[in-house]
Amino acid sequence: MKSRTSLVNRLAVVVGAVVLTALVSMAATLAVSKSIEGNATAINQAGALRMGAFQLLSRAAGPKQYERDTGSFAGLTEKYTARLINVGITKAIPEDPEHPLAKQYQTILDSWKSGLKPTLESHTPGALVNADLIEATDAYVREVDQMVTMLEERTEARIDLLHLIQIISLAFSILIILALFIDLKNRVLRPLRKLVDIAGAVRQQDFSHKARLKGSDELAQLGHAFDQMTSELALTYHELEERVRSKTEELEKSHAALQLLHTSSRSLFANHDLCDGAVPMLQQLEQLLGIGPMQIYLHDKNSSQPVQAVTTATRERPFYCRDHHCNACLVEPEQYEELPVEDNDGRRLLLPIRTPGQLLGTLEVWYPADRELSQTARRLLETLSDQLATAIFLERQITEEQQLTLAEERTVIARELHDSLAQSLSYLKMQVARLRRLNIVGEQEATHEAILDELSTGLNSAYRQLRELLTTFRLKLDTPDLSSALQYTVEEFSERLGKPVQLFYNLPPNTLSPNEEIHTLQIVREGLANAVKHADASEVAVEVSFESPKVKARIRDNGKGLPGGDQPVNHYGLVIMQDRARTLGGQVQVKNREEGGVEVSLSFIPKSRNLIPTEAPSA
Incomplete structure (x- = not known):
């Protein structure tokens, strides 16, 4: 189908048709010309036969002085016979014996041989021409005239045929040329004009024009290609506009996000x-x-x-x-x-x-x-992660520096306490011991013993608290987090108790400030010390957990419990724990457990501004 509708093929067909028409016309003209070749000669010679027949009739009717030329008369008849069968005439006669012209020619020959010639030969020279001779001559001449007429009609018919062939060839050529012009207009000029219009519209960024050419020739294929190209260009242009719009929106978002990051970073x-x-x-x-x-x-x-x-x-x-x-x-x-x-x-x-x-x-x-x-959003999120990393790192570094500074300060304080207050307390304990050795009798003895007992109790409690404080300071120096410090403390009291102390630690990392960790650790140590010293317990457990938004620390034992079920009054260790809890903004409760033993519980809300995760690690 494609090869038939090709412009080149159509042009080739048109040119071939024109050439074929010309060839057919020329061949027909040549054939017709060839067919009427010699007809003019035959017509002239046939016309001469009429004149020859009258000459023979005139010679036959001539005077007697021509009798000696009788021999010449016979020669004339022979010449006439030769002219009758001359090739100029026979060439124009069709070979088909059934052809009317061939029959007419044969009739003339028969009329000559069996009619006029014997009549002329039998006529007496010098005698008057009789009616038979004239009738024979007229009949013969009429047959010759008939053949001449037939030759003329045949020649004119061939000429008319030649004219018809020329007219048909001319008309066919004109039709081919008109069809070619119409086809060129419809298949070439109009498509080219549409393609030019499309090219101009594309130059103006208008992709709505379409050729919509029918067929499958070269220009139709080019039109289809132009239509596809404009559609793809329209889609590409639309995509580019969308991408530009998207990039613009993305840049605006990026700009707003950068401003947000800049503002929020502070x-x-x-x-x-x-x-x-x-x-x-x-x-x-x-x-x-x-x-x-x-x-x-x-x-x-x-x-x-x-x-x-x-x-x-x-x-x-x-x-x-x-x-x-x-x-x-x-x-x-x-x-x-x-x-x-x-x-x-x-x-x-x-x-x-x-x-x-x-x-x-x-x-x-x-x-x-x-x-x-x-990619812009990814880069913004990467920038955000970098900012978060910097903020978290600086916060952790500040916290670690605070912990290190506090540990160094507490180490100095511990050393100073050991070198000053601890020695003073030791000196006072020795003085109390000396006072006990004095023999005081009388009414003042009971008062003296009561004062000494009170001084001894206070000094022992103060000395024990000082030892606990020194131990805590030194512990904090070696263990920089509450979890490690509690683990070390549990191991220490497990040795003192002779049985393992259980630890349940469920506090997220970095929940407490260094100061809050110290107070929490001291309260736990005080509770463990009381359990080891007074509870007579076989099981002791420590639990530190975060119950949003509070931190809770519990020390439980299965010992003999508190006398009377209430908190002891004026218990020096309990007073210190209460003071520490108030420092943290919380409170400490000491109570008997229903299943037996004592529970010391600390509850407070952390005031530190540290990084506190949502999930607590496993104990």
């Missing part, structure tokens, strides 16, 4: 609470980039698994939340179910929060599964 570094400093910034960043929720997980040396520190969307109050008036991260269950989380066809991006040589945590970003994060 509060992030100024506010030592990661939750308060990061959640508003993360939520605004989610709105700008169309992502969320986002979580921050921190890595701690005391925890084998990363623990969650911040979330931007949760249905329940996070475990680490210390401000129950803050609802920034709380959302309705319906809202949470629409977020792209793991159970809701979401995709997750994990970015490390790291400093050179140290992995501090992980930034978890959820986004819809039906679209990809742009």
Whole structure:
């Protein structure tokens, strides 16, 4: 189909048709010309036969003086016979004996041989021409005239045929040329004009023009290609516009996000609470980039698994939340179910929060599964992770420096206490011992003994507290976190008790400040000391946990319990524990347990602004 409708093939067909027409016309003309070749000669000679017949008749009717030329008359008849069968005449006669002209020629021959010639030969020279001779001559001449007429009609018919062939060839050539012009107009000029218009429209960024050419020739294929090209250009141009618009929106979002990061970085570094400093910034960043929720997980040396520190969307109050008036991260269950989380066809991006040589945590970003994060959004999130890493690292460094400074200060204080207060207490104890050796009798003896007992009790308690304080100071110097310090303390009192003391530690890392850790440790040690010294217990357990927003420490034993079931009055150790608890903003309770034994419980809300994760590590 394609080869038939090709422009080149159509032009070849037209040219071939014109050439074929010309060839047919020329061949027909040549054939007709060839067929009438010699007809003029035959007509002339046939006409001469009439004149020859009359000459013979005139000679036969001549005077007697021509009698001697009788021999010449016979020669004339022979010549006439030769002229009658001359090739000039026979050549124009068809070979088919059934042809009318061949029959007419044969009739003339028969008329001559059997009619006129014998009549002329039998006529007496010089005699009058009789009616038979004239009738024979007229009859013969009429046959000759008939043949001449037939030759003329045949020649004119061939000439008319030649004219008809020329007219038909001319008309066919004109029709071919007209068809060629019409075809060129419809198949070449109009398509070319449409293609030029399309090219002009494309130059003006107008891709709506279409050629819509029918057929499968070269220009139609070119038109189809132009239509496809304009469609693809329109799609590409639309895609480019969309990409430009998308890039513009992305740049605007990026600019807004950078401004947000710049503004929020100040509060992030100024506010030592990661939750308060990061959640508003993360939520605004989610709105700008169309992502969320986002979580921050921190890595701690005391925890084998990363623990969650911040979330931007949760249905329940996070475990680490210390401000129950803050609802920034709380959302309705319906809202949470629409977020792209793991159970809701979401995709997750994990970015490390790291400093050179140290992995501090992980930034978890959820986004819809039906679209990809742009490179700009990824770079912004990477910048955010770098800022978080810097803030967390600086906070940890500040905390460690505070702990180190506090440990150094307490070491100095411990040394000073050992060198001054401890020696003074030892001196006072020796003086009390000397007073006991004095023999005082009389009314003052009971008063003297009571005063000595009170002094001895106070000095022993003060000396014991001093030893505990020195032990704590030295312990804190070697163990830079509460978990290690408690483990060391439990091992120490297990040896003193002779039985293992159980420790249940469920406090997230970096929950307490160094000062809060010291007070908590001292209260636990005081409770353990009382259990070992007074409880007569076989089982002692220590539990330190975070029950949002409070930190709770419990020391339980299965000993004999408190006399009367109430807290002891004016117990020196209990007074110190109460003072420490008030320093922490909490309280200490001492009570008997229903199943037996005593429970010492400490409860307070941390005031430190440290990084507190949501999940507590395993005990």
